[in-house]
Amino acid sequence: MTNLINKQLPEFKVQSYQGDEFKEVTHEDLLGKWSILFFYPADFTFVCPTELGDMADNYEEFKKMGVEIYSVSTDTHFTHKAWHDASETIKKIQYPMLADPTGKLTREFGVHIEEDGMAYRGTFLINPEGQVKLAEINDNGIGRNADELLRKTKAAQFIAANPNEACPAKWKEGAETLTPGLDLVGKI
Numbered sequence: 001m002t003n004l005i006n007k008q009l010p011e012f013k014v015q016s017y018q019g020d021e022f023k024e025v026t027h028e029d030l031l032g033k034w035s036i037l038f039f040y041p042a043d044f045t046f047v048c049p050t051e052l053g054d055m056a057d058n059y060e061e062f063k064k065m066g067v068e069i070y071s072v073s074t075d076t077h078f079t080h081k082a083w084h085d086a087s088e089t090i091k092k093i094q095y096p097m098l099a100d101p102t103g104k105l106t107r108e109f110g111v112h113i114e115e116d117g118m119a120y121r122g123t124f125l126i127n128p129e130g131q132v133k134l135a136e137i138n139d140n141g142i143g144r145n146a147d148e149l150l151r152k153t154k155a156a157q158f159i160a161a162n163p164n165e166a167c168p169a170k171w172k173e174g175a176e177t178l179t180p181g182l183d184l185v186g187k188i
Contacts, residue, residue, distance in 0.1 A: 002110060009130040010108040016070075017080035018096040025070065025098055031130050034067040034157065036149070037098075039111045039122035043075045043083040047143045049090060051121070056092040058146040067153055069095035074118055076101050111137055123149060125156055133160075 013026045038055060040048045055062075055069055062069055075083075077099040084090045084097075098105070100119075106112035111122035121144060125134035133156045138144060155167040158177070165177040 004109065004124065004132045004135045007132050009126055009132070010105075012105050012108065014072075014105060015077040015099045016096040017077045017084065017099070019094065020081075022077050022081075023096070025096055027130070030068070030070075030126055032128050034065070034128060034153065035126040036062070036067060036069050036153070037072055037105075037109065037122070037124040037126065038069060038144075039072045039106060039109065039119040039124075041113075041116075041118040041121070041140050042073055043079050043090075044086075047121075047141070048073075049087060051143050051146075052093060053089040054144075054146040055149075056089075056094065058150060059093075059095055061150055062153070065150075065153060065157065070098050071095065072098040072100055072105060072119065074100050074103055074106060074112075109135075125149075125153055127156070127160060 009027050009030060011027050013024060016023050016025045040051060042048065052071055055071070059069060071093070080097040080099060084093065100106055103112045103117065106119040109122055109124060111120040113120060121138040121140060121142065123134065123136045123144060124132055127133050134152055151172060154173045155171055158167060159165065162177070164179060166180055167177055171177065
């Protein structure tokens, strides 16, 4: 498996569904702001709407932090619209739902399941410079938690603003951080 941390966002161009419109989204749309690519297996499934609904419930908090959410599956943008129209949970979504029917983007991020043509549950935080700062991949039976992703995003933003510090386990905004150095070796 290839390590994606600090790798540059690959070039891509896909269709999306957002706000009752179809729009083209490219890698350039992610530059200049924090972004989360939130891969999931498929529309009209079971765990996926619980995760996408959780992200929708926390979308305003992410937006306040200057973070755009992009959900991604190998479904088409037409399927995203149909799911949006059919599901009360998915109707809450205001962020772009990216369509990757060719699997190019899911392959670039190492989450494509070749035999199924779907994605694993991959979460990737991209900084404004287009570098991957967080990469997590879950098996498809394991749902994710938007509150934990918020916490990790806040930590990544803190470290970006304070590069000589580190956030310990369970760090929350405003909590004490660590300043790595010889004086801490063996003392924690």
